[in-house]
Amino acid sequence: MQKAKVLNVGIDMGTSRTVVAADNGVRTFIPSYVGYPKDAVSKKMLGKAIVFGDEALKYRMGLDLYRPIEKGVIKYSDAPEENVEEHEKARRITRELLKHVISLVTEEEEGALIIRGVIGAPALASTRNKKALLEISKGVLDDVLIVSEPFAVAYGLNMLTNTLIIDIGAGTVDLCRMYGTIPGEEDQITTFKAGDYIDEMFLSLIKKKYKDANFTVTMIKRFKEENAFISEQGESISIDLPVKGKPVSHDVTDELREACRAIVPDIVEGIRKLVATFDPEFQDELKGNIVLAGGGSQIIGLKKEIETYMKKTLGYGKVTKVEEPLYAGANGALMLCKDMPDEYWDELKSHGRKRSREKGKKEE
Ligand SMILES: Nc1ncnc2c1ncn2[C@@H]1O[C@H](COP(=O)(O)OP(=O)(O)OP(=O)(O)O)[C@@H](O)[C@H]1O
Ligand SMILES: [Mg+2]
Incomplete structure (x- = not known):
């Protein structure tokens, strides 16, 4: 029997765009919109029961249109118990979105596949936000790992030491300083002015x-x-x-x-905090390695504005922009996915099994 092929996929499920990059060379993105025909007429016109991305935007007049991700996370996943129905719906719709983008990267694949995914989440996504993502990917991805989005960007650029990544998206701006290890909570700041x-x-x-x-x-x-x-x-x-x-x-x-x-003050305050609390010996290097990513990094003059501010408050600052703001997160997630050794994925799975067994025990 032929062994199933492993397909690695980097996924950046953003508030505004969902981006995927796979190691079979396919990479693409769609706006994070999902639409359902409002009535029999729109269903007939579209010829399907669900539409995604640009198509959903184009025909939005005849659709119930949803944007299931808000502030970088599945809607209501911060307090699901307060909006049980709405959260359930947002989860269902996000799952459809994930299924759809995975279908785009597997279109040309034949035979059995093991799909491994690394999904980027905002730097300070809560355990609940991440759990919701893990749950919706069950049955769509065979193995999944959730990582902080700016960390994925840094990994993709191979800028893992003394670098400050600023990912300016639609729902969040995520700042994360890197110093050669997996960043902790104190290394990251999320602001919602994006x-x-x-x-x-x-x-x-x-x-x-x-x-x-x-x-x-x-x-x-x-x-x-x-x-x-x-x-x-x-x-x-x-x-x-x-x-x-x-x-x-x-x-x-x-x-x-x-x-x-209007988004600049929070960003520069975040930079100041992350620089000021960094090891003094490496602060200068960090100031010289500020990297802007995400759609918002394309605002003309932003790089210079941040440099001017840094010069004023921190004495010096050098800012660069990533070459592919749209794909930087998904590219990095894909690289992480490929670089994780098989044993790691196996370990993840055995943890999962152990957890469910423990849970099962408790429930007995
Ligand atoms: N040229 C541009 N200038 C300024 N803003 C832009 C430009 N292009 C895209 N954007 C904005 O960037 C945002 C989308 O960026 P990105 O795709 O990185 O976000 P996202 O990943 O969907 O959001 P998040 O990370 O917050 O979940 C949108 O607000 C979009 O309007
Ligand atoms: Mg993003």
Whole structure:
């Protein structure tokens, strides 16, 4: 009999995008949206009972549309007992999303597969958040390991010593300092002022300035992704928004800058804390190795803004951006997945078995 092939997969289930990279060379991403047809008409039009990603966004008018991940974790997984039904639903939907992205990387595979996955979670995800992720991956992945997202990024870049990773996503900004070992709680900071926060702020600032304009958060998010900046200089930026059905150009230069700037104070305060509490002998090296990742790292002028701040408060700072902000987390998770020795996975499994046996005993 032929032995099952092991497929390693790195998974970054983000608030805004779910990214996968597998060692069969397939890597891809979809927006983290899942839609269910609202009625028989939309079901007939789509020809399926569930749609994902861009397709779900495109047909959202005819769908019940869900974004099951919020602030980097499965919705309500912080306090599932307070929202039993909603949490159960979010788990079900996240599982569908995971199943879907795994189907994308296994499309071309034939024969038996053992799918090993490493999933990135926000730096300070709680035990409950991680447990929810572990549970939904049962039956989708054969073996699974949950790691801190910025740690996965650092691992992928092989920047494991005296480096500070800042992963700027939609729901969270995760900061994590590395010094050659698996980072602990004291090495990580999570802030919730990230991409979604910029969108909300940008939306409310435009609403305040242009009361007649008609727009949605999806429209201005797209616009932000094309134009985000925080530097002082630069030309003015205008967006076409419908007023009574007719597109009218609106200047939103100041509003966009202000919204993008709003995430900076928490980030720089996080840097200051992580540098100040680091071994003094290596602080300078850490200051020289600040790495920005995640979609938000693409804001024009952000790198310079952080460097300026660091110079003022810490004397010096050198910031770089990862080359592939979108894939950095999934790439690193994949590398971790491949580098974990077989014995480690076996050990994980035997722990799992032991735990369930112990649980079984208690319940007897
Ligand atoms: N060019 C850009 N400029 C500014 N922001 C951008 C740009 N491109 C994407 N973004 C923003 O980056 C965020 C998505 O980044 P990313 O895919 O790293 O997040 P995520 O992993 O889904 O979220 P999280 O890690 O918080 O769960 C969104 O808020 C998106 O609008
Ligand atoms: Mg992310």
